[in-house]
Amino acid sequence: MVAATASDDPVRGSTLTLREVSHRFDLEGQPLPVLDRISLQVGRGEFVALLGPSGCGKSTLLRLVAGLDTPTAGSLLTEGREIQAPDPSRVVVFQDPTLFPWRTVWSNVALGLEARGLLRTHRGRIDDALRLVGLTDFANAYPHQLSGGMAQRAALARALVNDPKLLILDEPLGQLDSLTRITMQGELVSLWQRAGFTALLVTHDVEEALFLAGRVIVLSQRPAHIKAEIVNARPYPRHRGDPHLAELRRQVLAHLGLDATW
Amino acid sequence: MSAVVDEVSRPQKPGFGFFARPATRSLVGGLAAATAWFVAAALTAFWPDKIESDWAYTGSLAAACGALAVALALAAFAGVRFTVFHRLQRLSPWLFVLALFLATWEVVTAKLGLLPLPFFPPPQAIVEVVIDDWGRLAAGIFASARLLATGYFLGAAVGFVTGVAIGWSRLAGYWIHPVLRFIGPLPATAWLPLAFFVFPSSFSASIFLIALATGFPVTVLTWSGVAGVNSAYYDIARTLGATQRFLVLKVAIPAAMPHVFVGLFMGLGNSFAVLVVAEMLGVKAGLGWYLQWAQGWAAYANMYAALLLMAFLCSGLITLLFRLRDRLLSWQKGLVRW
Numbered sequence: 001m002v003a004a005t006a007s008d009d010p011v012r013g014s015t016l017t018l019r020e021v022s023h024r025f026d027l028e029g030q031p032l033p034v035l036d037r038i039s040l041q042v043g044r045g046e047f048v049a050l051l052g053p054s055g056c057g058k059s060t061l062l063r064l065v066a067g068l069d070t071p072t073a074g075s076l077l078t079e080g081r082e083i084q085a086p087d088p089s090r091v092v093v094f095q096d097p098t099l100f101p102w103r104t105v106w107s108n109v110a111l112g113l114e115a116r117g118l119l120r121t122h123r124g125r126i127d128d129a130l131r132l133v134g135l136t137d138f139a140n141a142y143p144h145q146l147s148g149g150m151a152q153r154a155a156l157a158r159a160l161v162n163d164p165k166l167l168i169l170d171e172p173l174g175q176l177d178s179l180t181r182i183t184m185q186g187e188l189v190s191l192w193q194r195a196g197f198t199a200l201l202v203t204h205d206v207e208e209a210l211f212l213a214g215r216v217i218v219l220s221q222r223p224a225h226i227k228a229e230i231v232n233a234r235p236y237p238r239h240r241g242d243p244h245l246a247e248l249r250r251q252v253l254a255h256l257g258l259d260a261t262w
Numbered sequence: 263m264s265a266v267v268d269e270v271s272r273p274q275k276p277g278f279g280f281f282a283r284p285a286t287r288s289l290v291g292g293l294a295a296a297t298a299w300f301v302a303a304a305l306t307a308f309w310p311d312k313i314e315s316d317w318a319y320t321g322s323l324a325a326a327c328g329a330l331a332v333a334l335a336l337a338a339f340a341g342v343r344f345t346v347f348h349r350l351q352r353l354s355p356w357l358f359v360l361a362l363f364l365a366t367w368e369v370v371t372a373k374l375g376l377l378p379l380p381f382f383p384p385p386q387a388i389v390e391v392v393i394d395d396w397g398r399l400a401a402g403i404f405a406s407a408r409l410l411a412t413g414y415f416l417g418a419a420v421g422f423v424t425g426v427a428i429g430w431s432r433l434a435g436y437w438i439h440p441v442l443r444f445i446g447p448l449p450a451t452a453w454l455p456l457a458f459f460v461f462p463s464s465f466s467a468s469i470f471l472i473a474l475a476t477g478f479p480v481t482v483l484t485w486s487g488v489a490g491v492n493s494a495y496y497d498i499a500r501t502l503g504a505t506q507r508f509l510v511l512k513v514a515i516p517a518a519m520p521h522v523f524v525g526l527f528m529g530l531g532n533s534f535a536v537l538v539v540a541e542m543l544g545v546k547a548g549l550g551w552y553l554q555w556a557q558g559w560a561a562y563a564n565m566y567a568a569l570l571l572m573a574f575l576c577s578g579l580i581t582l583l584f585r586l587r588d589r590l591l592s593w594q595k596g597l598v599r600w
Binding site: 066067068087088090091092094096098101102103111112114115116144158162 | 492494497498499500502503504505508512516517519591593594
């Protein structure tokens with residue numbers, strides 16, 4: 001486990017505990033169970049990936065962790081306290097960057113500080129965050145002038161500027177082309193190592209999960225329950241050609257019932 | 263391609279490709295327009311008016327056309343040297359056609375008397391009205407502008423706030439929506455008889471009517487704008503620590519602004535219509551009243567003058583609103599240019 005956490009920095013991430021979390025939607029009067037008694041313990045500064053078939057309820061789980069929705073049953077805790085509402089210490093990066101089109105990149109990144117009335121005192125952090133994601137030159141650009149990868153980097157900066165203790169990543173690289181995606185995966189790892197937050201990543205890309213996470217949680221079809229938990233203790237930076245990762249990949253695919261294709 | 267290269271390497275030297283250069287085209291276009299205005303001036307001045315007519319300002323009209331012709335010619339020559347005047351090149355065809363129109367109008371009315379009077383006065387009659395009756399016209403413009411501005415801002419403000427309230431609060435929606443649905447589609451002018459005896463003055467009644475005509479589209483479009491905001495924007499803002507106040511002021515309202523502006527444009531159009539009707543029927547001031555008054559005296563030249571001024575006023579206000587939108591919504595792609 002030690003090898004899988006960010007080791008250089010003092011760990012600033014928060015813990016996350018899920019206790020028997022179940023959730024269902026009401027679809028025209030019919031209850032639709034989405035999550036089925038999910039229990040999970042995430043340590044400080046850990047990078048955990050949730051992997052599962054599409055539509056299995058991964059994103060719902062993230063919304064619960066973010067505090068955007070409340071679970072039908074069970075409880076979610078961070079640092080021992082129950083999650084009841086969204087909080088800037090737990091920031092989500094969604095699949096779609098959803099930058100506010102009427103704001104420049106700079107003021108999009110400033111959003112969190114502005115919402116909390118910290119803009120005047122913490123102004124410098126915005127430039128730091130932009131530098132971190134390499135968008136300093138685009139500070140005054142509007143979102144429609146950015147490429148997909150740049151927009152997603154801006155969304156990442158908008159999250160990081162709040163110095164989150166838990167970064168929730170909802171397939172943040174899902175819409176990028178494969179080259180940009182590979183670059184961004186590397187950037188994500190180094191950001192996480194530097195900042196020391198706890199990261200919870202939802203993805204349906206097995207390689208991405210194994211490249212980034214210290215632990216991969218495999219979820220079943222809807223209603224999702226935890227099928228398997230795979231610890232990936234390979235040190236960072238990882239290499240895509242690592243035979244150990246290939247072996248882990250085979251295991252994960254087996255849990256998803258896809259090992260025949262290997 | 264080679265013409266462009268030529269132009270860059272020896273910009274001032276006339277020679278091969280002379281007529282292809284923008285400066286030259288600007289000169290030719292500008293001189294054509296100047297000539298047309300000069301012809302209009304000469305026609306007006308030297309072709310005597312029909313015997314029995316006594317237009318007082320024929321000379322002035324000719325002088326004005328002549329002055330414009332000289333100014334255009336000077337600008338055309340200046341365009342060879344100064345690129346500032348190149349913009350005139352775009353206007354030259356219009357200026358040319360306008361001169362033709364004016365000359366034709368002058369000929370069929372003042373010179374030949376082909377169109378019946380007093381319904382179709384010659385251009386100098388309108389010049390006469392603008393010069394002799396400018397006091398009353400200026401007062402009319404001022405009165406109309408004051409009434410319109412008061413009513414429009416009131417209506418737009420109330421409509422905007424109501425729209426945000428309906429879009430945001432379920433309670434406000436429950437109470438206001440039915441009222442809006444029932445009363446909103448009623449044309450504001452239908453309230454006219456009632457408004458004129460309920461309100462203490464015809465001025466306040468007209469403000470109410472203009473505000474009503476403006477308010478309805480602004481309300482509906484603000485509401486639809488706020489209701490249609492991508493819910494992901496709210497999720498993002500909430501996870502970043504936004505309060506309700508922040509969500510309304512910094513998320514819902516900016517996101518709804520493109521819709522709000524559509525409402526403001528529709529409201530402005532409606533307000534013009536109500537303004538004119540209210541002035542014709544109740545308020546004893548303003549351009550609408552002037553129109554009515556001029557018609558009563560069969561002073562058709564006065565009517566045309568008032569119509570012309572009204573067109574300038576309305577078009578100017580629409581332009582102003584477009585400018586404001588372009589400023590506020592510069593982040594949008596593909597805005598329509600007015």
